[in-house]
Amino acid sequence: MSLVVESIAKRFERFPALNGVSFTAPQGAFVALLGPSGSGKTTLLRILGGLEFSDEGSVHFDDLNWLSLPARERRAGFVFQNYALFRHMTVAQNIAFGLSVRPRRNRPTRHAIAKRVEELLALVQLDGLGKRYPSQLSGGQRQRVALARALAIEPRMLLLDEPFGALDAKVRKELRGWLRALHERLGLTTIFVTHDQEEAFALADLVAIMNKGKIEQYGTPEDVRSAPKTRFVAEFLDSAAV
Amino acid sequence: MSRGPRRSTEDHPLLRVTLGVVAVGFIGLFLVLPLTMVFSEALSRGLAAALAAIEDPDALAAVRLTGIVAAVAVPLNAVFGIAASWAITKFDFCGKGLLTTLIDLPFSVSPVVSGLIYVLIFGLQGWLGATLRDWDFKVIFALPGIVLATMFVTFPFVARELIPLMADQGREEEEAAASLGASGLQTLLRVTLPNIKWGLLYGVLLCNARAMGEFGAVSVVSGHIRGLTNTMPLHVEVLYNDYQFVGAFAVASLLALLAIVTLFLKSFLEWRYADEIAATHRH
Amino acid sequence: MSASSGSLASRWRNANVLPGFGLSLGFTLFYFSAVVLIPLAALVIRPWSLGFEGFWHILTDHRVVAALRLSFGAAAIAAAINAVFGLIVAWVLVRYRFPGKRILDAVVDLPFALPTAVAGIALSTLYAPQGWLGEPLSHLGLKISYTPFGVIVALTFIGLPFVVRTLQPVLADLSLDSEEAAATLGATRAQTMIRVILPMLLPSLLTGATLAFARAVGEYGSVIFIAGNLPAVSEIAPLLIVIKLEQFDYAGAAAIGVIMLAASFVFILALNLLQQWAGARR
Numbered sequence: 001m002s003l004v005v006e007s008i009a010k011r012f013e014r015f016p017a018l019n020g021v022s023f024t025a026p027q028g029a030f031v032a033l034l035g036p037s038g039s040g041k042t043t044l045l046r047i048l049g050g051l052e053f054s055d056e057g058s059v060h061f062d063d064l065n066w067l068s069l070p071a072r073e074r075r076a077g078f079v080f081q082n083y084a085l086f087r088h089m090t091v092a093q094n095i096a097f098g099l100s101v102r103p104r105r106n107r108p109t110r111h112a113i114a115k116r117v118e119e120l121l122a123l124v125q126l127d128g129l130g131k132r133y134p135s136q137l138s139g140g141q142r143q144r145v146a147l148a149r150a151l152a153i154e155p156r157m158l159l160l161d162e163p164f165g166a167l168d169a170k171v172r173k174e175l176r177g178w179l180r181a182l183h184e185r186l187g188l189t190t191i192f193v194t195h196d197q198e199e200a201f202a203l204a205d206l207v208a209i210m211n212k213g214k215i216e217q218y219g220t221p222e223d224v225r226s227a228p229k230t231r232f233v234a235e236f237l238d239s240a241a242v
Numbered sequence: 243m244s245r246g247p248r249r250s251t252e253d254h255p256l257l258r259v260t261l262g263v264v265a266v267g268f269i270g271l272f273l274v275l276p277l278t279m280v281f282s283e284a285l286s287r288g289l290a291a292a293l294a295a296i297e298d299p300d301a302l303a304a305v306r307l308t309g310i311v312a313a314v315a316v317p318l319n320a321v322f323g324i325a326a327s328w329a330i331t332k333f334d335f336c337g338k339g340l341l342t343t344l345i346d347l348p349f350s351v352s353p354v355v356s357g358l359i360y361v362l363i364f365g366l367q368g369w370l371g372a373t374l375r376d377w378d379f380k381v382i383f384a385l386p387g388i389v390l391a392t393m394f395v396t397f398p399f400v401a402r403e404l405i406p407l408m409a410d411q412g413r414e415e416e417e418a419a420a421s422l423g424a425s426g427l428q429t430l431l432r433v434t435l436p437n438i439k440w441g442l443l444y445g446v447l448l449c450n451a452r453a454m455g456e457f458g459a460v461s462v463v464s465g466h467i468r469g470l471t472n473t474m475p476l477h478v479e480v481l482y483n484d485y486q487f488v489g490a491f492a493v494a495s496l497l498a499l500l501a502i503v504t505l506f507l508k509s510f511l512e513w514r515y516a517d518e519i520a521a522t523h524r525h
Numbered sequence: 526m527s528a529s530s531g532s533l534a535s536r537w538r539n540a541n542v543l544p545g546f547g548l549s550l551g552f553t554l555f556y557f558s559a560v561v562l563i564p565l566a567a568l569v570i571r572p573w574s575l576g577f578e579g580f581w582h583i584l585t586d587h588r589v590v591a592a593l594r595l596s597f598g599a600a601a602i603a604a605a606i607n608a609v610f611g612l613i614v615a616w617v618l619v620r621y622r623f624p625g626k627r628i629l630d631a632v633v634d635l636p637f638a639l640p641t642a643v644a645g646i647a648l649s650t651l652y653a654p655q656g657w658l659g660e661p662l663s664h665l666g667l668k669i670s671y672t673p674f675g676v677i678v679a680l681t682f683i684g685l686p687f688v689v690r691t692l693q694p695v696l697a698d699l700s701l702d703s704e705e706a707a708a709t710l711g712a713t714r715a716q717t718m719i720r721v722i723l724p725m726l727l728p729s730l731l732t733g734a735t736l737a738f739a740r741a742v743g744e745y746g747s748v749i750f751i752a753g754n755l756p757a758v759s760e761i762a763p764l765l766i767v768i769k770l771e772q773f774d775y776a777g778a779a780a781i782g783v784i785m786l787a788a789s790f791v792f793i794l795a796l797n798l799l800q801q802w803a804g805a806r807r
Contacts, residue, residue, distance in 0.1 A: 051705050053247050071250045071708040078709040084702035088724040098710035101720070135805070153710055250708030251701045257714075258621055265617040266629065268610045271658075272682055273635045276647035279657065283650060322556045329550040332543050341553075343793065348561060350789040352743025353641075354763035355782045358770065359564035362571050367775050369567060393560050416543050426544035448637070455640025458745035462767060475642040475746070482646050482750065494643040501638035508638075509631040 002026045003157065003189055008057035010043055010213075017043045018054070019213035025206060028187045030180075032200035035210035036236070041193045042161060044210075048191060049078045049159050061189075062156060077150030077188075081162040083142045085134040091145050092117050092130035098153035120148040123182070140171040147179075151186075160192035164199065176203060197237065201225065209233050280498045283491035295481075295489035296496065303469045304477035304493070310385070311460075311473060312453040315392040320446055323400025328434070331408040332416060342405060348397045356394045357462025360387055383465030388473065391459040396449045403445030404438060407519065411437055440515040444508070451504040455497055568786060571779035583780040591757040592765045593784065595673060599761075600741035603680035608734040611688025612726070618689070619696040633690070636683045641746025648679055649750040671753025676761060679747040684737030691733030692726060699725060728803035732796060739792035743785055 003025040010018040018040045025031045033041040046052035048059065050071030059066040066074065086094050095117045099108055108116065121127050124144035134142055143163065150158060163179070164172040180203055183190055194200050200207050201221040208218045209232075217229045228234035248254070253261070284292045295301060326345060330338055348356065363369050364381035374381060381387045415437065419429040435442070457475040464471045466480060474497055481490035511519060572580045583589060618630055636644065652659040652669035659670055669675050703725065707717040745763040752759045762781055769778040 049705075049709055051250060051709070053249075070247070071705075072711045072713065074709070075711065076709060078706065080702050080706060082700075082702060084700070084706040086703060086706075086721055086725075088727070097707070097712070097720075101707075101710065101712040101716045149706075149710065250714075251704045253620070254714065261613050261617050262621060262623065264610070265614040269614065269629060269632055269685075272678075272685065273632055275657070276644060276651055276682070277635060277639065279647045279651050280643060283647075318556075322553065325549040325556075326553040328545060329553050333541055333546045333550070335546075335550070341557075343797070344561075345557065347565075347789070347793070350739050350743075350792055351565075352745065352763050352782075352785050352789075354745045354766050355568065355743065355785050358766055358778055358782045359568045361770060362567045362775060362779060363564060365775065367773065390560070394564070397560060413541075413543065420542050420544070429543070430545070451638050455638075455643070457640060457642040457645075458763065461745070462770060475640045478640075478642050478646065479750075487650075490646055494640075494646060497640045497643050501635065501640070501643075504638045505631050505634055508634065509627065513627075 002061075003029075003191075004060045005044075005048075006058050006060075008044065008047060008054045008059070010040075010047065010052065010054045016213050018047075021057070021210075021213070021215055023208055023215060023218050025189060025191070027189060029189055030183050030203060030205045031189075031191045032204035032207045033191065033193045033210055034197055034200040034207055035195065037195060038212075039210040040213040041210045045159050045161055045191060045193050048157075049076050050074050051078070075153055075156045077147075077153060077155030077158045079143075079146045079150050079158070079160045079163055081165050083134075083146040083166075085142060085145060085149070087134055089133075090130060091126065091132050091134070091137070092121070094134070094145055095120055095130075095149045095152050097149065116152060120152055123151070124148045125178075138171075139167050140175055143167065143175060147182075155188065158188050158190040158192075160190065162193055162195070164194075164196075172199075179203065209236065211236070277498060277502075280491055280494050283487060284495040286491075287488050291488050292492040292495070295486070295492035298489070300469045300472070301477060301489070301493055304472045304474045305496070307385075307388070307472065308454050308474045311389055311392050312450055314389050315396055315453050316446060316450050318393060319396055319449055320400045320442065322397070323404050323445060324435075324442070326401045327404035327408045328430070330405055331411075332413055345401050345405075346398050348394055351394075353395055353456065353458025354462055356459040357391045359394075360390050360463055382463050383467065383471060385471070387463035388460050388471065391463045392453050392456055395456050395459045396453045399449035399452065400442065400445035403441050403448070403519070407438055407441040408434075437518075440511060440518040444511050444515075444519045447504060447507055447511070451501065454500060565786065568779055568782050572776050572783055575776050575780070579776070580780050583777050584784065588757050588760070589762075589765060589781060592760050592762040593781075595676060595759065596742050596762040597788075599673060599676040600680055600738050600744075602677050603684050603741050604734045604738035606677075606681050607684045607688045607737045608730055611685055611733060611737075612692060612730060614685070615689045615692035615696055619693060633686050636686055641683065641744070642750075644682055644747040645679065645750035648682060648747065649675070652678060652751060670751050671755075671759065673752075673759050675751035675753065676748055676759060679751050680741035680744060683744055683747055684741050687736040687740060688730070688733035691736065692729050695726060695729040728799055732799045732803070735792060735795055735799065739789065739796075742788055 005024070006022050008018050008021045009016070021040070021044060023031075033044060035041050043052055047054050048066070050069065054067065057067075086097065089097065092114075096113050099113045099116065102108075117130060118127075121130055124147055126141060126144055126148070129137070129141070134145065137145065143166075164175060167175065176199065192203070204221065206219065207221055207224050209216045209224065211232050217224055217233045224233065225237065228237060326341075329335075330342055361368060361382055364374060364387060365371055366375070366382075368382075381390070415433050416429050419433045424432070454473075455475055456473075457479070460473055461476055461479070464473070464476055466472060466476060468477075468480065472480060474493055478490050478494045478497070481487075481493065572583070575583070614633065618626065618633075649670055650656050652662070652675060654660065654663050654668070654670070656670070662669060667674070669678055699722070703721055704717050707721045708714075712720070743763060745761070745767075748761055749764055752761060752764075754760050754764060762785060766778045766781050766785075769775075769781070
């Protein structure tokens, strides 16, 4: 019941984005993909989400040949860096979207969907804001709507792309603790991309430090911090500590 | 093209082909076919017949008149466009938004109404009709009326191109020039105009195409006097209604060539100077 | 410049070091008033010389009503046709890559560049009973030239670029995120198109269709050759203005002109509201 990523490689037209990436994450783990921009971390996340396709390698999750599933059948709750909320829908309609597009035989009733939306709004602490439009919310609120929308489809895993990237420092800290608590409660395997090592170490059970399409080191925050395996990791940790 | 699995933002190949065929088919049927028709009809009795129709004195007079009308209307509207965009983008004053909206008004008015308004003022039974008759000065059914109607319908072209462009460019460069001691005219000629020259050319190009091709407004004020007050589009109408189809399409093909050259230059400007012309291209 | 005139000017404009405000605005207002505003005022005033009843009498005339109905009705149908096909053309131009795309893109502007009289005689000949398209269509029992269908064809011709050119920049700016989000939430491509992409494009689609509609209502040159101009059947409102002018019925012509001008203002208002709606979504 774990996520097994093996030798993923991906070339864009000119440069290799991923160069044989492998790692394993146990069920329910909170994994951070940490690295400078251009290190391939977002590409890896998009491959896991089904938005990008690898040239080589395999991913197995829950006994599923993950990469053979199209994006819409993976049920990977993907939260985009800029949230990608549907501007023309209310918060409630945004959250209900994933349920309302199901084939008729699997689709919950209108009433059941409304109830589920209420539950999710409560979960992300946005009770009563269902009728608002995304443009009427603050950045932190939009973030939580995006999360609720991803959770509505009962995802098999959560994929977060720079989840706090667009927020200011204060809101970022608040949401961080809240997200960690939510993760403990739901127990979903979660992969998130960040370039902020403080964030990665504060949140994650496991950190993968990426550089130039490869994972330089993979381990618990303590291990990585106390024993950097390569010069890049040591310098990368150093540079941010300044 | 399609290698590997389909991205979630890509359409199914079958849909791509269907939509592509529909788009090309619709444009081919509705736009390209009529254009082809013009040249094909013009040459239906051979090139000599088409050239003879163009060399007809009435046709040549129409070409000349069209040239004169454009030569008056386009520069006037260009000067207006520069003045209006200078006032609107370099200064803040009350009523600015309203003025900007109203400048576009002639685009929403029917060409026939554009001609009608001048008939109501300068026509025989118009406001100034009796006065003009006493002075023996003709506006309607004469050159001044044709020029006025053309000016009205092509009024916004340059201004609506320059206003967004100059608004984007801001005021800093002009303010720098002023602080360095440049006079207003020097600032305009040496700082502003070089910055907007491609946008200005773009607006003038569209303005000219419409000025030479305008039919409805000019038709109302011209009186259709052969060899005298017929512009090229009006000459096309006269010939067509006289069942002189080769002649009508021969003169029409001159106008169609003008349209093709305009489109070519327009695409070239959009491609080569994309950053130096305004982002809004609706007309 | 004296201090007093400076303070007077600053009352209705902000202080600015740039010169030429008075000159440029003065010329703008003079030219605008002379060419546009005063002539339009002449139009608005004219029909009232008949009194309200005379005005009303003209507008309720059978032939006038039929012409207005045709102009607005055919323009609405043409705008609807252009909304559908303009959307497809814009989608194909923005989303697909294929050889000859730049040419196809340039050709879309043809109705802006081709003089309407030229379009008019070309369409009329094309759809005439012996024409390239008219003949095959007549075998199907469809008569286009010299019928109201001809009016719709001509108005479709002139309206297409409005829809395409309004949608194109919006489509190009549309971020792919929303479509990807819909896919990860389990939507099929068709569901994404209908429930995500189409609603996001709706304000621009309506704007483009309104522009096409506004242009088509007043269109004259491309229509009169193909329409056949049968009174009360295929006679458009602008043509009726011309006919009344030829009969020196200035007030009658002006009355129809005022209605068309009023429609223009309604279109401008509608377009401004659509713009606000689109802006509120940001």
